Amino acid sequence: MFRPQSVIQESGGTAVQCKSCKSVQKLKCHAEINIHPPGGIENLTRPTVWAFPQLRVCSDCGFTEFVLGEPELQRLRDICSTEPSKDSLAPTFDVRGSEHPR
Numbered sequence: 809m810f811r812p813q814s815v816i817q818e819s820g821g822t823a824v825q826c827k828s829c830k831s832v833q834k835l836k837c838h839a840e841i842n843i844h845p846p847g848g849i850e851n852l853t854r855p856t857v858w859a860f861p862q863l864r865v866c867s868d869c870g871f872t873e874f875v876l877g878e879p880e881l882q883r884l885r886d887i888c889s890t891e892p893s894k895d896s897l898a899p900t901f902d903v904r905g906s907e908h909p910r
């Protein structure tokens with residue numbers, strides 16, 4: 809849920825410009841983000857990394873910045889440095905359902 813907290817005045821009162829549109833209007837927000845490894849749809853079964861960063865959102869153009877913490881960054885490095893296993897490419901849901909005809 810988007811809950812802007814305040815317009816950020818950084819660096820001792822000097823506003824930092826948006827890297828995209830140069831606006832100084834930024835919002836500080838919290839987020840939960842589920843990061844998937846890069847690649848195609850086959851990567852949707854690979855492990856993901858949950859992160860809860862503080863966002864800097866430009867209220868004029870929407871450009872957003874955040875920094876991952878070291879634990880989340882290390883987990884992302886680990887996931888991205890390994891190849892997906894063949895087992896992870898197979899669908900994992902059970903198609904038999906709860907009723908078993910006998």
Ligand SMILES: [Zn+2]
Binds near residue numbers: 826827828
């Ligand atoms: Zn902007």
